Amino acid sequence: MDCHIHPDFSIDARGSVEAFVRRAIELGLSRICFTTHIDLDPNRLSADTYIRVGGKLRVASLEFAQIYRETVYEARRKFGDRIEIVYGFEFSYEPHFEDRVREFIRGAKPEFAIGSVHSVDGFEITSRRSVPAAARVFELRSFLRRYYEKILSLARSGLFDVIGHIDGYKKYLSRWWGLYAIERAEIEILEEIAPKLADAGAKFEINSSAYK
Structure with missing residues (x-):
């Protein structure tokens, strides 16, 4: 089981959802969870607040999260009889943008959410x-x-x-x-x-x- 996988929707990752699923099946994993990285820190707008869609960087939004979700769901429809596939996100977190994260989670409705501290006081x-x-x-x-x-x-x-x-x-x-x-x-x-x-x-x- 691997519940921290960044597919190529993450700006810091390579490899498609389907490629990861196929490799997980080869390795005999029973469950994987995709956790595309989302950073909503308003102080990092020029650096990290993006999601990659169709090979292009886009400002992270619920619209593009929906495309990601459908990609994971399509993999589930295709391979779900061989491996459990979970739709999730890894969110950067600091208290000053907690409300942004809460709103995104409410709209995107992930099945699994990781919270991580990637920056401290802007560093x-x-x-x-x-x-x-x-x-x-x-x-x-x-x-x-x-x-x-x-x-x-x-x-x-x-x-x-x-x-x-x-x-x-x-x-x-x-x-x-x-x-x-x-x-x-x-x-x-x-x-x-x-x-x-x-x-x-x-x-x-x-x-x-x-x-x-």
Whole structure:
């Protein structure tokens, strides 16, 4: 089972829905969930707020989400007797655009929704190209505190089925701060935050991308 697949509707991905389905069947998977990445942050309009439709970048909207949904449904009609196929999204999240995400979810009606924090205070933290700026601006512990405050807000929003790649920042920031230093600092922060996440009913995907 793989529930975090970006097809080529995502601006950061390649491979069609059907190609992924065929490969999943070859691998013997019983279930896959497509989670096209949607970023509705008004502060990132020139960078990330797009969806790819017909090979062209379009501003993410319910109109284009409908095209994506129909593509997934068509794959389900074609291959549904061999594998379970789920229609979903991965949403970038910060509190200042939570209402935009809520409205999009209400209109797009995904069967599965991942919420992920990809940026902190305007600094992207899961991109090789953008991480150096974040590493220069933040001190390690202050970054972790800000990040997990946003994760807690995400969990409390009730919008998402799971929290995505909760430690995804390690993939690139570990090159600046060191993996050992990050994980030592995490212990301090999570001793405080983890009980609050549990109270919020937080659920987490199993995702090893931080260590690739």
